[in-house]
Amino acid sequence: MSSKLNVCGVCEYRNINISSMVWCSECDEGLCEECKEHHAASRGSRDHIIVPISEYQKLPSNILEITQTCSKHNEKHVIFCKKHDCPCCRRCVVETHDDCKELNAIEDVIKNVKSSNAFLEMEHTLSELSENLQRLRKNRQNNMKSLKENKTKIEKEIEQTRKLINNLLDKLQESLMKELCIAEEKENKKISCLVSSIQEKEREITEYKTNLDKIKQHASDLQTFLALKHIQQGVTKNENFIETLLKEDNLNHVTLSFEIENTFETLTTALNKMGTIILNTRTSDITLTSRKEKQAQIMLPTTHVLTIDDLKITLIKTVNTIGKDITGCSLLPDGRMIFSCFKYGQIYVVKPDGSLDFTVQVGSHTSHIYFIEDSQSLVITSVSDYSCIKIINMNTRKIEK
Incomplete structure (x- = not known):
């Protein structure tokens, strides 16, 4: 694909090797400076949108691999099969999709795809996922911080209690400190693993958002349409990831506290424990946003854009105004x-x-x-x-x- 991008397609056809300066998604080939001028003047291509090669190459590699032509028959895609969720050329329809009923002209399917509800929904969903993952990460990091604060507070309580019973409690203090550290370390390890998973999901969503911005600027409508489906798969996985976290106990807020043993009040009895490290768990109060709860997600772009001709005006009431002018x-x-x-x-x-x-x-x-x-x-x-x-x-x- 890189060699195809870097060489002018028209000149290459004439066995001339000249570097391309711009890319035309409609023609699916690069153009040098001279061919660019002819391309802009030709009636058949003057309305084509071209972008600089340097900008077009910024698109993700999987987007660059999407072409306007069928890889099997080397003919331009003209039909989109909804049943098989794929673009088809004229020969593909005859050979493979003859029994398919939902066949639409690909020009109708991809029309206004960058301004369609599906594209806008994808932008909003990615932003929502990014925000939710940030909230989850901060929530877990705050829990780690509070655990550390709990630990610090309990250490002070333990030290104050320790002074009342002198050397007799040295051994008990050591045992209790170990129990506290183990409890904190165990929970921190669980939370750290979850934070790492959340950060990985954040990076995925950030990459999707970056790719979506580039696609919106430079990709063809067909590339945009098919790329949306690829991104949707990643979005669905991230949404399922968040739903799983909410259903399980991974987001429960964990705290540490200290409770003095009743036997501590009577030093004359057989004192074998100063206190107990208590691990309290409560349901997380984190709030996540979800567009799906507000409206149904639109997965395919609308094929018809409303115009003023589609509007129907209905008279609701007539008001007699007071005064003149x-x-x-x-x-x-x-x-x-x-x-x-x-x-x-x-x-x-x-x-x-x-x-x-x-x-x-x-x-x-x-x-x-x-x-x-x-x-x-x-x-x-x-x-x-x-x-x-x-x-x-x-x-x-x-x-x-």
Whole structure:
């Protein structure tokens, strides 16, 4: 593939060896500077999108291996078989997919793939996975930090208790310290292994995100479409990984605490233990985001992009405005409507049923209005002897500025 990228395809066909400067995904070949100009002027290729070879080579190797032509018949892919999930040339359809019912023109399938729901969903899913993995890693690292803090706190308690019983507790202290270290080491080892796995998943998702950005910029629509399916497999594995972590006890928060033995109160009895290292486990309070819980994941790009011709307008209601020379209007979140009357310099607020709610006298000819929901303010442009902008508080119905 590298030799194909570096040599101008047109010149190579003429047995001339010239380095390519740009790559045309439609023609599936590189072009030198001279051939690039002819390519841009030709009616059949002037609409093709070309990218510099240096940028195109930044695509992942598995993306570069995707071509416009069938490897078996050396003909251009023209059909996509949904049943077998693969592109087909004309001869492939006849030989292999004659009984397949869901055959679509590949131009329709890959149309607008980079702006399709599937591509956008993949971008969001990768970002979500990356964020979730970061949260998991930080959560486990924080647990390790808290275990260390627990250990430090318990060591101080042990040392304070140790002073009360002098040399008699030297041996017990050593035994208890070992138990504490073993408990912490055991849990740290488990958490460290989990953190390493999470970091590996993070690196995978980061690579997918980087590849997706490059694909979006430089890959052909076919390459993008097929690459999405490859990335989806990796995404599914990472999602399953997170689901497995949530179902199992791997994310339970582990703490260390210390409890003094009752026998410690009576030194005259046979004291054989100063205390016990207690390992407490509680359910993790980590919160992960999941787009799947909010909406169904779209796995294939839509083949039809809505245009203005697809819109159907339905009349909901007719409102009789109050006043003359209405020059501006705004709709409030609660269904009320605001109209500006240029002639009388007034603002009319109308209820959803069309009846008048209240009016505000602006004091000058009103032009345009805009409602700011956060501050419950109405911005008005006024035209009189001078032009100005007035801000009205909708709660007090007074001009503030």
